[in-house]
Amino acid sequence: MIRRIVLPGVVAMAAGAQLAAQAPPAQPSSRPTAYAITNATIVPVVGARITNGTVVIRNGRIEAAGAGVATPAGITVIDGRGLFVYPGLIDSGDRMGLTEIGSVPGGQDTQELGQFNPQNDVITAVNPSSVHIPVTRANGVTSAITSAQGGMIQGTAALIDLAGWTPDEMATKGRVAMVMTYPRVGGGGGRGGFRGGQGQPDGAEAQNRQVQELYGYLRNAKAYNERANPAIKNLAFEALGPALKGEVPVIFDVQTEAQIRGVLALADTFKLRVVLRGATEAWMLADTLAARKIPVVVGPLTSVPSGDAPYDAVYANPGVLAKAGVQIAFQTDDGGEGDARNLPYNAALATAYGLDPEEALRAITINPARIWGVADRLGSIEAGKVANLFVTNGDPLDVRTQVKHVFIRGQLMDWDDRHTQEYQKWRARPKPQ
Amino acid sequence: MRLTPAVRALVLASALLSHTAASLAAQSDTWALTNARIQTVTRGVIEKGTILIRKGLIEAVGPTVTVPADARVIDLAGKTVTPGIFDLTSSLGLPAAPTPGGGGGAPAGGGGQQAQAATAPRPGLSPERQIAAEIRLTSAEVKPLRDAGITAVLVSPTRGLFRGMSALVPLRDDADAGSVIKSQVAEHIGYQGAQGGYPGTLLGVIAYQRQALFDAQRQGVLQDRYKSNPRGMERPENDPGLDALVPVVRGQVPAFIEAGNENEIRRAVRLAKEFNLKMTIVGATEGWQAVDALAGRPTIVSVNFPAPAAVTGWSYRLSQRRGPGDSATSARAAQRIIEGNAAALNTAGVKFALASGGSRDFLPNVRKAVAAGLPASVALEALTIRAAEITGVGEMLGSIEAGKIANLVVSSTDLLSDSARVSAVFVDGIRYEVAPPPPARTGGGGGAAGSAAPAAQVAGAWTMTLTSPQGPLEVAMTLVQNGTSFTGTMTSSVGSQEISDGQINGRNLTWSATLQMGGQSITLNYRGEVDGNRMSGSAELGSFGSATFTAERKP
Amino acid sequence: MMRTALFALPLAAGVLAAQTPTPAPADTSRRPLPVLKVDIPPAATLVAITNATILTASHGTIENGTILIRNGKIAAVGKDLAVPAGAQVIDGKGKFVMPGIIDAHSHSAAESINEGSLSNTAMVRIEDVLREDAIGLYRSLAGGVTTLNVLHGSANTVGGQNAVVKLRWGLPVDSLLFAGAPPGIKFALGENVRQTNVPQTPGRTPRYPRTRMGQEELLREVFTRAQEYQAEWKAYEAAKTQRRKDAKMAEPIPPKRDLQLDAMVEILEGKRLVHAHSYRSDEILMLLKVAKDFNFRIASLQHVLEGYKIADEIAAAGTGASTFADNWAYKLEAFDAIPFNAALMAERGVKVSINSDSDERARRLYQEAAKAMKYGGASEEEAIRMITLNAAWQLGVDKLTGSIDVGKDADIAIFNGHPFAPASRVEMTLIDGRVFFDRNKAPTLEALIEAMKRRPRANTTSGGPQ
Secondary structure (H helix, E strand, C coil): CCCEECCCHHHHHHHHHHHHHHCCCCCHHHCCCEEEEEEEEECCCCCCCEEEEEEEEECCEEEEEECCCCCCCCCEEEECCCCEEEECEEEEEECCCCCCCCCCHHHCCCCCCCCECCCCEHHHHCCCCCCHHHHHHCCCEEEEEECCCCCCEEEEEEEEECCCCCHHHHEEEEEEEEEEECCCCCCCCCCCCCCCCCCCCCCHHHHHHHHHHHHHHHHHHHHHHHCCCCCCCCHHHHHCHHHHCCCCCEEEEECCHHHHHHHHHHHHHHCCCEEEEECCCHHHHHHHHHHCCCCEEECCCCCCCCCCCCCCHHHHHHHHHHHHCCCEEECCCECCCCCHHHHHHHHHHHHCCCCCHHHHHHCCCHHHHHHCCCCCCCCCCCCCCECCEEEECCCCCCCCCCEEEEEECCEECCCCCHHHHHHHHHHCCCCCC | CCCCHHHHHHHHHHHHHHHHHHHHHHHCCCEEEEEEEEECCCCCEEEEEEEEEECCEEEEEECCCCCCCCCEEEECCCCEEEECEEEEEECCCCCCCCCCCCCCCCCCCCCCCCCCCCCCCECCECCCCEHHHCCECCHHHHHHHHHCCEEEEEECCCCCCEEEECEEEECCCCCEHHHCCECCCCEEECCCCCCCCCCCCHHHHHHHHHHHHHHHHHHHHHHHHHHHCCCCCCCCCCCHHHHHHHHHHCCCCCEEEEECCHHHHHHHHHHHHHHCCCEEEEECCCHHHHHHHHCCCCEEEECCCCCHHHCCCHHHHHHCCCCCCHHHHHHHHHHHHHHCHHHHHHHCCCCEEEECCCCCCHHHHHHHHHHCCCCHHHHHHHHCHHHHHHCCCCCCCCCCCCCCECCEEEECCCCCCCCCCEEEEEECCEEEECCCCCCCCCCCCCCCCCCCCCCCCCCEEEEEEEEECCEEEEEEEEEEEECCEEEEEEEECCEEEEEEEEEEECCEEEEEEEEEECCEEEEEEEEEEEECCEEEEEEECHHHCEEEEEEEECC | CCCCCCCCCCCCCCCCCCCCCCCCCCCCCCCCCCCCCCCCCCCCCEEEEEEEEEECCCCCEEEEEEEEEECCEEEEEEECCCCCCCCEEEECCCCEEEECEEEEEECCCECCCCCCCCCECCCCEHHHHECCCCHHHHHHHCCCEEEEEECCCCCCCEEEECEEEECCCCCCHHHHECCCCCCEEEEECCHHHHCCCCCCCCCCCCCCCCCHHHHHHHHHHHHHHHHHHHHHHHHHHHHHHHHHHCCCCCCCCCCCCCHHHHHHHHHHCCCCEEEEEECCHHHHHHHHHHHHHCCCCCCEEEECCCHHHHHHHHHHCCCEEEECCCCCCCCHHHCCCCCCHHHHHHHCCCCEEECCCCHHHHCCHHHHHHHHHHCCCCCHHHHHHCCCHHHHHHHCCCCCCCCCCCCCECCEEEECCCCCCCCCCEEEEEECCEEEEECCCCCCHHHHHHHHHHCCCCCCCCCCCC
16 A cells, blocks of 8 residues: 655645654654655756656665656655655755854864865764754755865865764765865965955965975875885875875865966876866866866855956856856855855856856756766766755745755655754744733 | 555455454354245245345345355355245154053943043043153154255144144254244044044044033033132033143134045044034045035145055946956056145145155155146145145245245255255254265155165054954054064954064065964965055955955054 | 956947937947046936836735836836836836845945944944945945945944945945934844953953843943933923023033933934844843833844744834844854744744845845745745835835835836846846946946957966966
């Protein structure tokens, strides 16, 4: 017999909340491992939309997705009439699990001392109980690249799913990339600016020194990694091995055109696979980046232009890159203020200023999956992929759209995030006398 | 003629006589400057004339003046004599201000009463301060200015809201309180916070000023009442600061208000109108944007030109579609307008004196103003007679007229010409020779004060205003220079940071400071350009974005 | 950092001239850029926006509607209105028109924000320190914002007086002030005032109050003192009247005029609107009680991130709430914030607005407002009101602006799609019927790239270590 659970609209949220309120914390083993979402519009991202489609999820994977897919027996059914199924969104840059409350230093693991920390693996510091995780996945963001900041080499970034009991469980790729920044004339790469500098080459000396340091450090690391049996181990240099061998990409958090040029030269010298991130001035080098097939993670779009840039420069940057043929993805760079869940709205801002909406959706699904080397598992709705997906009543880039269900690794997420919980609780407060 | 014994006796007698005359003259301060081209300023140019100086005053001036026997004669053929010029924006000879920081806020417990029980006047908050009593000039300080032709300066503090009563001081080597020309020229008002509490920002400064002037109005009323009939009336409080403001708020003592950009000028005018102050604006570097506000009273116009990026309206170009060659020509066009400030004011009929505004390029900048359209004659008047009138000494100084004080400049040609070389300066009739500049350095005319070292001098106490997306922040910065590098500290309401990587490259500076905030370490990177006692630039504030700043140094 | 580039740019097509019935042909002359100035749009004697979807904020949506503007005010709104001859016509076909966005919490355009030295700085005034050429104003105009509530910062329990401004870009600073806006003042409660999140300057005495209890004490103290001051002046006036009748009486001495207490008395007399930065439910309830005890109404609570917990109390007090859409967790007092805050308070009858408190957020308040529909199901019109009419009400200017109604100022934002739809952006922003932002004339990245293509780059920076 088909157990049919009809869960339209708000009732779904309330039911979920009630379930969560009554039941003890989720025990994965006692919950269903198979679902069918029926009669929905499926947006696979890699192909055309499928109306009246069915998605079958089993044992953490998408078993089938399509128009004529039959609903297996004995499976929990979610009625998708009037609803849409999208692949889970991927935020290519934030501090998920590394920060709780901004003003409380005890919960901040976003920045280590020192310029060079390639041996720092951020995955070990991810707090699976961070309140930001449920809050973020509630809007369909199911994966994130989390990494540290500060200094020239921050260590590795982790690609995590926003669910799991331990960091290792959460990790899709615990050491997905090495993270670096490129020294900037006048200082570190901030996000946007208010009134920037006047383009003077001041501080070139200081910046030059830092660049020399970076080159020197990488040269030493390269030499170390080329030795067969180093007498004294250097964990830091060792950690750079995969990046120097081109096995993992290197994320460069940069903003200006000068920085980007510097990165390209550095990449040539050390044969690095580069991903640019932030890159508000990447539009100046769009053709070069496209020709060199360098992916660019743009964002956050919620920042102001710096220097003499036009008022819409930050918003229009992604569109320019995409039109030139650059593979783009988005990051929110959320430092724990609730921005990560707004990933699709970053993409939406770009569509208002020249980015094709289809490309915008790709930039938060299949593009990052490809960039991070997990396109076989994530980024689209195709049979065989991991069942990270979410069900909505409309376009996820539209702020007004509501998310009905979120699946991570085939498990239906409870509406146990802090915000939904508090809303239910305080909405039910009786009127004061 | 044949040397008959009678003639010989006559010749001997006259030689003896002249010898006696010469020795008398050598010991007196009586001078006769002959054959000079004299720019009197008020009575036209005398192409070839004589100036007689006795007891520090100009005894006579004209094309034919009898030279008395006891005068030391200097033949100034080929030279030009001009009245000594004024710099009305000087802080020469003032003791260095104490370093910022320290001092408490409101008293603990109970919020209602926030009386600031001041024991000593706080720096910047001392309307009763008499600068005349504090003047102590050294010849080393005075000489470079005097060599440029400046013979009198109006000394006032450069920071604070009620800075005190300025004094007009002659640039003599031995100048002290006794030689002051005028000791209470005006009450100087500015817009920097006082150290150690309220008011700390521009907001507080203006509110404080208004409150103080209201209080002074009331104080005056009470004082009058008490004077006419003390019986039965509680006597007015004795408050030196307040008492000093009573004549200001009655228009009896002029108020010199420092205001540079358009909004500052309008703020100053608003204050003056609200309290009927007898106001003179000091600065008016954006005067052309506020000509309507400047009509009515003479202004002191500074030639310390702001950079285009610091001028009101510079950011307007970010909101307009760019024309050909935008940035470059806009900056140049803006620079022309900035340098044309005085010319624009002149065209609009505003009367003004020109002052250095703290710039070390006083005369070169005046020349730029002339090149930008200010008639040279107006410029010369602005440096001399207008300045004298504004400071209330128009009867004694500012032009070469009989009876006036002998403050004169002797130069190779027109003082405002690029090639002018000052050879001597008279202050109160005392002659100071000006040695020609050493051949190695080509002085760009007029012997401008000092010679620029390759690396700008940045040491000292600076007050910076940092403007970021989070709002403005006042920072006190102390720098210690070591050649082309520097160290120091920056202190503000968010804490105190050490400066690292301080580098100087000509006028350009870069440095960093690391801030601990909310558990994060944020490295702030600064980039600035120094011009004299001013600095401006930008800062990258890590994930908080970037900011711009301006800073001023207390000399 | 952008390198300077030499390029040529003809003005875009679609330039509108005043006083012509149809848009003028494109002006392709190379007008030199005005330096340190910007062109002021001409006065709006007669303007018509035609055939647009009008989101009135007060009485629903009008499809294919027309707005007639006469001398800066909305003269008529409706379908099938005749366009008078000589009107400057703005073709609204396919466009969405809404009232200009009102940001009830801004710190733009001020040279100084926080006089933090004292706990009560009611005497300081933002209007004394306004700056008209801050680029943030232009960028907000480009995001459809027409009015800002420029507030003092949150460094003190009783902060400074505010300034309500219209973004009349290019005009002198006095012309930015919103004539007719009642005066207001900023209060602040919670962590910022306690100064516990910033390191204390060594050697400096910490400023009272350091606890929330202290904040209440301070408020009651200052209002009590204000009442005494009020009484002092009343007594003085009475004595003066007496003295007029009895010349033998001693001349009464006027009390010292205190600018700070003047402002506090204005609050007590209901003449000065209080905008109170607050987060936690307990401190908000405290403030509402203080106001009740001293017989005045708090005009708006600002941030009020826990407002959803005490929505009924806030509604009962007749106080507005101006909040963020979904920002949270940056401070401890923001930890209980939920994105449902706005909708839940609105549901309980509170007049809610959504503000920016940031130059960056101000540019996209329309996107923020849409979140009230997503989180908590506010209606579209209610969400529109959160960035227009409700904010106007909180600032006391709802009779003058905030909705598209006859008689109100023609403060209007024109979008190329529904403001809440993803690909929408502002095309034009009008204030008093004058076009202060027009995307056709604005410097855009698109235009810059076009221009750069047409002229070779003059100074190229080389790659590699610089």
